[in-house]
Amino acid sequence: MRRHVLGVPLLLGLLYVTGPAPAVHAADAWTAGPAAGGGTRPDSNGRPYFYLQGAPGTVFEDTLSIVNPERTPRTVTLRTVGARGAWIALASRQVRVPARTRADVPFTVTVPATAQPGDHPGTLVAAADGREQRTEVRLRVSGPTLAALSVEDVRIEDGLIRYALVNRGNTTLTPRVAVRADGTLGGELLRREPREMQDLAPGRRAELAEIWTDTPALDRARARLTVTADPGVREEATATATFVEWGPGLGLGGGVAALLAAGGLGIVRHRKRAAQETCAAQEEERG
Template identity: 30%
Template sequence: MQSLWRRTLASGLLAALALGFAPATARAAQDKGPATFGVRPATAQAPDNRPNFSYSATPGAVVRDHLAVANISDAPLSLKVYASDAFNTPDGGFDLLDAGRAPVDVGAWAKVDAGAMDGTTVVPGRTTRIVPFTVTIPANATPGDHAGGIVASLVTEATGSDGQRVAVEQRVGARIYLRISGDLVPKLTIEDVAGSYDGSFFGTGSTRISYVVRNSGNVRLGGRQKVTVETPWGSGTAAPNLPDLPELLPGNSFQVTATVSGVLPAGWLSGLVHIDPVASPGPQPQADAVDASVTVAAVPWLLVVVLALVLALSLLLLWRKRKRRSVEPSPVPEVAHAVA
């Protein structure tokens, strides 16, 4: 019976890509023996101490650099080395496009000289190989921050839970941050603000405020955020322990949901969102703070019920009073008699 092939990405390595990149390691499928490898920035001779590849350049410039690919296992490894574009994951992490998706930004500008035409390099056991690459920036490249990475990928075979053979791609990489000179626009926007109130019949309740923060400028930005719920008479309660925003790449967004507890059902509540942008290191214009708001209905059901009972009782008393008047006998008019 012919084996069914499937290609997957090891989730542990994707986490390494998103969180650390360099140096990082990977472990191949166990039925072919353990294999550990990693990558990091390097000079032409050896690995160096840079945490990532970070460049400032002008449109049309050419940047040349090197990647160290280390095989920490005993057997030789055939690794495919390639560049790709970066994006933010839903949880705000840093990741690269899957191998099957063609890059259009830094990943398309970077060319790796791995040796073979298909980008594959063979690294002997317990050996580090230096791989050169070139980033050729187009003359019409837009100003601001562009992000990508150089990846080393290993494809191995494993046996799936259903007994079929599975092709598993595992990859590690080093980030590339490229800033192109020109007009820098640091800007965050708040979109799709929504709110809801969940309260009990008695006492206070919780207000949930959700929104999307988008990097609508052209430089990397994080942010410190604050969410407050205010009553009509001006008292406010802030969401506790609200974490800072992750660093967002230009054009990327991040979904936030904040819960504010202990809020009185005051009829109409105001959900206020405030974000102070935080820029990556380096000189650039100061980004303006951004604000957004939403009105949330918080019905005070106890008060509504009390008012309804009072109204019902008043109507009942009025109806009974009118009914009594309608059944009372009319007085008989007295007839005057003339005296002769």
């Protein structure tokens, strides 16, 4: 639904909606977040972020509440960050919140008529007394959406399995990552059940790592990452590494020889199994 932008004078006139702050401990500091009762997707604890959805050209209105439970006034500075910060217009960039009151700061989000469908995240940042509090503005522009994800730069090094996740679509994804590593000698070396990662906005790249401290002393390992996300995204990527732990009785030649022996043993076992299967087939034909 299209909404009209409020004029700046009216916005400024609505800036303060004062009232008693919630009961808090004396040590609690000021907070900033979505005003109660507005927008969509509220939960039992209120709105953890702003969620807005509409077609290109829509103008949304919402309110950021700043609560000061302390006994002294606080001056809070506001700004926007992210690629879509330019779409957000705040009624004021600086707000003085009296002691034990709340200040409501209206703002608008204007979606350009040329905006592409999909998710366009932004962030409102409130700063005072040397600290910041960030509130997400999750904006979805109506239209065809594409969920796509890639797993890149997988490598095993320094007790870590490093990798990157890249959101190649136009919707925000919540990836789930499962990890498994198998060795030539030791079978399954590592298994991690799928765990949920932080949301990944369209076009974003996240550099991540899985801790793997109990790596084998002597083996060639292959790690496999399986990444899934709703709706219907599934990607896999692998990396290999050779582990040789040097010691008094094992030099370079010994380590290489051991790995070659392991590989040779695998070949011998494979050939022996194939020969056994061939003999069994010939006996069946004779019978």
